[in-house]
Amino acid sequence: MDALYEKDSILEEYYNTSTKERIELIKGVFYNMAPPTRQHQKLVMEISFRIREYIEDKGGDCEVYPSPFGVQLSEDEDTVVEPDITVVCDKSKLTDRGCLGAPDWIIEIVSPSNPAHDYLTKMSLYMTVGVREYWIVDPMSENVAVYTPENKRPDIYDFNDKVKAGIYEDLYIDFSGMKG
Numbered sequence: 001m002d003a004l005y006e007k008d009s010i011l012e013e014y015y016n017t018s019t020k021e022r023i024e025l026i027k028g029v030f031y032n033m034a035p036p037t038r039q040h041q042k043l044v045m046e047i048s049f050r051i052r053e054y055i056e057d058k059g060g061d062c063e064v065y066p067s068p069f070g071v072q073l074s075e076d077e078d079t080v081v082e083p084d085i086t087v088v089c090d091k092s093k094l095t096d097r098g099c100l101g102a103p104d105w106i107i108e109i110v111s112p113s114n115p116a117h118d119y120l121t122k123m124s125l126y127m128t129v130g131v132r133e134y135w136i137v138d139p140m141s142e143n144v145a146v147y148t149p150e151n152k153r154p155d156i157y158d159f160n161d162k163v164k165a166g167i168y169e170d171l172y173i174d175f176s177g178m179k180g
Helices: 002-015 038-058 115-129
Strands: 023-026 029-032 063-066 070-072 085-088 098-100 105-109 133-138 143-147 155-158 162-164 172-174
Touching (some): 002 023, 038 063, 038 085, 038 105, 038 172, 115 133, 115 143
Parallel strands (some): 070 098, 105 133
Antiparallel strands (some): 023 029, 063 085, 085 105, 143 155
């Protein structure tokens, strides 16, 4: 009973944190998030817009949420992340607080202050809980790494490419206009 109480209190502490602080809770540990750069926010807006436009044009049911948007990856875990872009197709996972369960697609824009957080910590989390597709967009190297649970290694693209979204049959994100 104590472990459940501790987990619940840690989750409540996360949800009651000041809105001035940007944090994530991963396996019971709080991680501070650096303020995003202008380029980071530009990429979040451009990519989110293109995904939302595609969903609307196709009459799709999925929803796209830019950060800040809390994703509690599992009801049993004390982990709440704030991906830069989250796409949820199963609306039963949506709550007043965000998403409970694995989203279909997560996109992270690499932070220059802590790239290992996106490439290692979050990638491992997302693939373990069943996220269908995870993109890491790195504006410094102008690369996009696409991870799926089926692939042992990511597919790597650069900002001159159109990158196909695996969860959709005909959605391509053209990164050529997103440089600098």
